[in-house]
Amino acid sequence: MGVTKGCFAAVLWLVVVFITSAQDLFLAPKIPHAPGQLPGHTRKRADGFASLSSGPSSDSTGDVFTIHPTMDLLMCLDVVTDQDIQYLQLWSCNAHENQLFYFDKGSNKIRWAGDGSKCVDAGDMNAGTTLILWDCNDQDQQTWGYDLPSGTIFLSNSQSDASLCMDLTGQSTDLGNNIQIWGCDGWENQKWTIERGITIRSYNLGVNFCLDLQGGNTDKGTPVQMWACNGLWSQRWIWDDWQIKLAKDPSKCLDAGEIGGGGQLFIWDCNGYDQQIWGFDGDNNQIYLAKSTSDASMCMDIHGGELWHSGMVTAWNCNGCWNQHWWVNGPWDNFQDSHSWRAPNTNFVQGELKVNMKNATANLTPQVSNATNVPNDCPSYPGTPVFGHCMSDPQTYADWPVFGSSDELWASPWAKYFQWVYGEVPSTGYPICTKSLMMIYKDLLSKAGVQTPVSLSYQCPTWDGEFYSEMGFPNDKFNWIYTPALSQPFADDSGGTTALPSFYWVEVMHSKWKQDGEATWFYYTPGSAVWMYLGNSKSYDNHPDATWDLLGEACKYQAGDKPNECELQFGALYSAAIEAGWDSLQFLYHSDMSCAGSGTANLAIEIIDVHGPGRETCSGKGGKTRFRAGWEAQHECTCDSAQETINCVGFGMWR
Numbered sequence: 001m002g003v004t005k006g007c008f009a010a011v012l013w014l015v016v017v018f019i020t021s022a023q024d025l026f027l028a029p030k031i032p033h034a035p036g037q038l039p040g041h042t043r044k045r046a047d048g049f050a051s052l053s054s055g056p057s058s059d060s061t062g063d064v065f066t067i068h069p070t071m072d073l074l075m076c077l078d079v080v081t082d083q084d085i086q087y088l089q090l091w092s093c094n095a096h097e098n099q100l101f102y103f104d105k106g107s108n109k110i111r112w113a114g115d116g117s118k119c120v121d122a123g124d125m126n127a128g129t130t131l132i133l134w135d136c137n138d139q140d141q142q143t144w145g146y147d148l149p150s151g152t153i154f155l156s157n158s159q160s161d162a163s164l165c166m167d168l169t170g171q172s173t174d175l176g177n178n179i180q181i182w183g184c185d186g187w188e189n190q191k192w193t194i195e196r197g198i199t200i201r202s203y204n205l206g207v208n209f210c211l212d213l214q215g216g217n218t219d220k221g222t223p224v225q226m227w228a229c230n231g232l233w234s235q236r237w238i239w240d241d242w243q244i245k246l247a248k249d250p251s252k253c254l255d256a257g258e259i260g261g262g263g264q265l266f267i268w269d270c271n272g273y274d275q276q277i278w279g280f281d282g283d284n285n286q287i288y289l290a291k292s293t294s295d296a297s298m299c300m301d302i303h304g305g306e307l308w309h310s311g312m313v314t315a316w317n318c319n320g321c322w323n324q325h326w327w328v329n330g331p332w333d334n335f336q337d338s339h340s341w342r343a344p345n346t347n348f349v350q351g352e353l354k355v356n357m358k359n360a361t362a363n364l365t366p367q368v369s370n371a372t373n374v375p376n377d378c379p380s381y382p383g384t385p386v387f388g389h390c391m392s393d394p395q396t397y398a399d400w401p402v403f404g405s406s407d408e409l410w411a412s413p414w415a416k417y418f419q420w421v422y423g424e425v426p427s428t429g430y431p432i433c434t435k436s437l438m439m440i441y442k443d444l445l446s447k448a449g450v451q452t453p454v455s456l457s458y459q460c461p462t463w464d465g466e467f468y469s470e471m472g473f474p475n476d477k478f479n480w481i482y483t484p485a486l487s488q489p490f491a492d493d494s495g496g497t498t499a500l501p502s503f504y505w506v507e508v509m510h511s512k513w514k515q516d517g518e519a520t521w522f523y524y525t526p527g528s529a530v531w532m533y534l535g536n537s538k539s540y541d542n543h544p545d546a547t548w549d550l551l552g553e554a555c556k557y558q559a560g561d562k563p564n565e566c567e568l569q570f571g572a573l574y575s576a577a578i579e580a581g582w583d584s585l586q587f588l589y590h591s592d593m594s595c596a597g598s599g600t601a602n603l604a605i606e607i608i609d610v611h612g613p614g615r616e617t618c619s620g621k622g623g624k625t626r627f628r629a630g631w632e633a634q635h636e637c638t639c640d641s642a643q644e645t646i647n648c649v650g651f652g653m654w655r
């Protein structure tokens with residue numbers, strides 16, 4: 001993608017370690033101005049890069065960086081697409097590729113890591129213009145400078161006398177706030193911090209925990225641990241030449257010590273020894289010691305599954321367990337078609353991360369488990385067990401079969417249906433009430449030879465136990481079973497819908513939808529075999545209740561909206577939910593379903609998950625995900641992003 005590798009990486013390193021000689025980063029420094037004052041000259045480009053000659057390979061994790069408002073380092077500059085326009089907004093740092101950038105020396109462009117042909121562009125360069133991505137060119141609106149002492153990023157070739165700086169619109173750090181240019185004024189909303197490198201995160205529970213240098217101590221021998229992702233340099237790494245280096249001090253490498261000893265990983269002077277040579281298996285999201293043994297069978301492991309503050313990280317036998325799966329995002333080169341780090345000189349990892357492997361000495365394939373099932377000896381997965389599978393009185397399911405044991409289920413055609421949907425005939429969770437399977441895979445039910453106790457209805461359902469064809473959207477893959485208690489197996493005192501309790505795994509479905517934006521809207525659908533973790537969850541009757549509670553304002557409408565949709569406030573709701581500490585929001589009586597307009601009840605609880613974008617099938621990239629699959633969430637979920645609805649390969653319709 002054409003980034004010149006040497007000087008920018010070296011200069012960016014100066015930013016991270018706060019060396020004061022910063023004039024070679026982007027451009028010569030500008031003189032800070034008092035608030036409200038504008039400089040009286042047009043800034044010119046400097047050519048101080050010429051003296052720099054060394055640095056990481058082009059487009060590697062060594063010279064990629066994120067841009068943070070200095071007033072809130074947990075927020076990142078983020079690329080979002082709306083109606084084919086890619087613009088810059090503020091969003092919580094999530095390690096996704098849409099928050100990674102490069103700086104081209106000489107051309108002074110800020111280039112997006114997701115597509116190296118796109119650069120940050122200021123349009124007509126008038127104050128108040130929202131920044132977008134545009135095809136990289138030689139125009140002034142793409143020529144940027146950075147001044148380390150003041151923390152400002154500015155247009156260096158503005159056509160006016162007043163310098164223009166990158167600016168938080170309205171001085172707001174809310175999620176979804178647009179990034180604009182404005183006259184340089186020295187206020188906090190124009191101060192930016194650049195952090196070099198990438199984060200390495202556990203691929204579980206919303207990827208909220210990062211590989212962290214204990215105490216931020218750069219002395220050799222300092223252990224690494226799991227810690228809540230916080231945007232600080234102690235969680236920033238460079239993956240270069242098969243080594244995982246500390247971004248603040250690239251002379252220090254992640255070290256496994258006595259290989260096979262199970263001791264805590266630590267940093268040590270980079271030396272190229274086997275205990276510092278790491279590879280990444282993009283198919284299984286596993287980080288492995290590439291030269292530890294002849295078969296590369298040792299993987300980075302969260303010891304005992306202790307995914308919490310100070311959780312110990314070790315090298316352990318690769319076993320396919322959830323605590324050995326890692327979210328490692330980095331720059332994506334769309335001119336590369338290789339899909340793994342399994343051979344030397346391979347630059348592209350499936351899923352996104354690139355690394356320079358020029359010093360690899362052998363073709364290595366890690367011996368890691370690719371099984372769909374979680375091994376029996378894995379640590380318990382974080383989170384509370386799932387709900388039961390019947391209401392308090394199973395007799396309320398008289399029309400639909402109730403199975404009290406696996407023997408009873410095996411004797412029924414339903415056994416085949418469970419095998420195909422959940423990957424097994426359950427040995428736990430009895431009694432199982434088939435009416436609790438709100439979502440039915442139409443073709444699998446027919447294939448299993450199941451005869452339903454009631455015939456299929458093609459109308460909006462009105463009675464308990466009705467078998468019907470369309471829930472909230474047209475899809476010929478699914479049929480549905482209606483219950484007035486959409487929260488079943490929970491119900492309120494009258495037998496109706498109540499909120500789902502926090503910190504449970506629940507079955508869901510989702511179809512990708514660009515209006516979802518940076519969070520994902522699910523329906524609660526027992527029977528899907530796809531599970532999400534509710535985390536700390538807040539419930540509301542409808543969308544306007546949430547806007548009043550979280551935003552202090554009434555629902556806002558636009559032409560064509562369904563009643564009480566409040567779509568104009570989705571981004572603000574996501575931001576407010578995250579700031580209030582909620583992992584998910586629930587809506588019990590929303591009115592945006594097709595049957596709701598006919599005067600009947602809604603047909604499913606809506607759940608907003610704030611940990612991934614709903615415009616994507618898998619609420620993030622495909623492959624191994626933070627979701628679960630199968631019976632009672634016992635299996636890992638590999639999601640195929642080419643599908644329209646969220647899925648777990650090997651389960652349900654996607655076997």
